[in-house]
Amino acid sequence: MSYGQKVDIIDIDYSWSFINYARATDGVYFITLFKSVIISLITTFLCLLIAIPVAFYISFSSVRVKSILLVSILLPLWTNLLIRTYSLIALLRTKGHINNALENLWESANYLLSFFRLANHNFIGESFTPLSLMHNNFSVIFGLIYIYVPFMIIPIYLVLEKIDRNILEASYDLGANHKITFFKIIMPNISVGITSGIILVFIPCLGSFIIPELLGGADSQMIGNIIERQFKSANDWPFGSALSFILIYITIIILGVRYVYSKLYSRLYQRGVS
Amino acid sequence: MRNKYHISRRSFLAGTSATAIGLTFLPFSLRAKDQDQLNFYNWDDYIGEDTLSDFASAVGVKTNIDFFADNDELFSKLREGNPGYDIIVPSDIYVEKMVKAGMLDRIDQDKISNMGNIDKNFLNPIFDPNREYSIPYMWGTIGIGFNKKQVSKTPDSWSYIYDSEIYSGNISLLSEATDVIACALKYLGYSANTKSTREYKEAEELLITQKKHIKVFAEDNGQDLLASGDVIMAQEYNGDIAQIMLEDDNISYIVPKEGSIIWEDCLCIPKNAPHKENAHKFIDFILRADIGAELADYIQYATPNKAAKDLMDDEYKSNPAIFPADGTVKLCENMLYQGEEVSRMIQDTWTRILAS
Numbered sequence: 001m002s003y004g005q006k007v008d009i010i011d012i013d014y015s016w017s018f019i020n021y022a023r024a025t026d027g028v029y030f031i032t033l034f035k036s037v038i039i040s041l042i043t044t045f046l047c048l049l050i051a052i053p054v055a056f057y058i059s060f061s062s063v064r065v066k067s068i069l070l071v072s073i074l075l076p077l078w079t080n081l082l083i084r085t086y087s088l089i090a091l092l093r094t095k096g097h098i099n100n101a102l103e104n105l106w107e108s109a110n111y112l113l114s115f116f117r118l119a120n121h122n123f124i125g126e127s128f129t130p131l132s133l134m135h136n137n138f139s140v141i142f143g144l145i146y147i148y149v150p151f152m153i154i155p156i157y158l159v160l161e162k163i164d165r166n167i168l169e170a171s172y173d174l175g176a177n178h179k180i181t182f183f184k185i186i187m188p189n190i191s192v193g194i195t196s197g198i199i200l201v202f203i204p205c206l207g208s209f210i211i212p213e214l215l216g217g218a219d220s221q222m223i224g225n226i227i228e229r230q231f232k233s234a235n236d237w238p239f240g241s242a243l244s245f246i247l248i249y250i251t252i253i254i255l256g257v258r259y260v261y262s263k264l265y266s267r268l269y270q271r272g273v274s
Numbered sequence: 275m276r277n278k279y280h281i282s283r284r285s286f287l288a289g290t291s292a293t294a295i296g297l298t299f300l301p302f303s304l305r306a307k308d309q310d311q312l313n314f315y316n317w318d319d320y321i322g323e324d325t326l327s328d329f330a331s332a333v334g335v336k337t338n339i340d341f342f343a344d345n346d347e348l349f350s351k352l353r354e355g356n357p358g359y360d361i362i363v364p365s366d367i368y369v370e371k372m373v374k375a376g377m378l379d380r381i382d383q384d385k386i387s388n389m390g391n392i393d394k395n396f397l398n399p400i401f402d403p404n405r406e407y408s409i410p411y412m413w414g415t416i417g418i419g420f421n422k423k424q425v426s427k428t429p430d431s432w433s434y435i436y437d438s439e440i441y442s443g444n445i446s447l448l449s450e451a452t453d454v455i456a457c458a459l460k461y462l463g464y465s466a467n468t469k470s471t472r473e474y475k476e477a478e479e480l481l482i483t484q485k486k487h488i489k490v491f492a493e494d495n496g497q498d499l500l501a502s503g504d505v506i507m508a509q510e511y512n513g514d515i516a517q518i519m520l521e522d523d524n525i526s527y528i529v530p531k532e533g534s535i536i537w538e539d540c541l542c543i544p545k546n547a548p549h550k551e552n553a554h555k556f557i558d559f560i561l562r563a564d565i566g567a568e569l570a571d572y573i574q575y576a577t578p579n580k581a582a583k584d585l586m587d588d589e590y591k592s593n594p595a596i597f598p599a600d601g602t603v604k605l606c607e608n609m610l611y612q613g614e615e616v617s618r619m620i621q622d623t624w625t626r627i628l629a630s
Contacts, residue, residue, distance in 0.1 A: 218486075
């Protein structure tokens, strides 16, 4: 369909033309795509920062705690994505739970200060101004992290489980400190988990449209939103298909890079061992 | 037009259970070639509570109802052929598109005895001359919903949300390209249905400059943002604002003095409807004065049925969120389908505005 051409309200001429792809090279789509990539990269990076310590913590806790923690990570996944996103709205909006909690804090602080006759010094401002947590790029990234971080934690946790704990002890016995053990012993072993985590987070982030639509502001359009619009209100399926194909090509390229990288890596690794 | 009343818990429950019933019965009814059936595809919570049972006892036709959330959903569902519906409720511009795409059947006006009840202003709309394919169901406007406590004066112009920084960061606009751009065109003094590239360019520049003051282009929830205090002014459909006005006395609605977009939902018969006779009977039934009044009372939208409106109380007739002042209505326009090229231009303009 992406090679077709829209000739009427519902008629599509399948003419093997590249007109839709030509239209997609317009700067505005490139900018949006670039922005989506940046947002997805930031999200993936932050997910990684969150996921590694969490995975470590789970992996090194007792069996009982471990199962509780794992279930608490997996449980939200049973709920629909839309419902999880709406729950974030209730949390983040101007009169949402976070701002309410902060306002209560401010009020009690103010009460304490006036108790000590310090209220006139304006330590904490004249009155409480709610933080604007919603409808900006922060909320989009926050939402993406919240939704996709389990997909980063789980693969890292799985490879961590496989590491023989004796190796770590051997490393310490041979005089390596925490830092060296982490980078020389653990990192190479969990890198497979990290790459699959990165792929599992980055690719859905790139194509997401519900989260930027619900949590984002006037400035949060991602490429997924443009594609969605082509299929709905714009009613231009061929162009929407072309845009989604471009996204798929990018995904394939990323997977290809990963494949080449892992080949190179294992070759290097084998050479190192032999 | 979009998002009829679907926030209250009651209507959500009613909607889900009705959908469940609809889903249970619809495929069944499609298989059965029962002549005493009618398959009705409607917006959620957009028919009186007893209307369908009254119809069943008056005419002896059982109605199966199924719901859609927006015109795009309706359009995509019928795009590849009618899955078995007899009556659908598209909005004006979609009526025009569906007629042009050959998706609708002509309505035989001789079978509609209550045709005379319709207000004569609605008998010859530009999107469907002489009402060959559509019968008006409800109508309304796009305007500004605002919080009376937080504004210093009534926002009677589009300039408050399109060209001003007074309420910077507290404004929400709709997220539908055609609606937002059409209202910008009205503010600039042009027709909402212009084909001029230059005028679209001007609207684009206006919106790009104003964008930094706009909090969000609200997908379906401008009224929620207004009710929860996230914004002070929201561009919205009148019905959505009317809904929260019932719950909060501080909320009000106005159609700006530059004029706005007027929308109209219509009853239409899609091509290959299995029960065409019953569809005509249904339309005739809906146009009855008492039934029209019952509908208007329940839905709280403006009815194009003059005989029904005469039966309504003053509270309904004087509600500014239902009936805007006559002078403003004259400045409002129906949206028209402009052809593929202009549609594409509008969409591209919109993408550029959002990406800027």
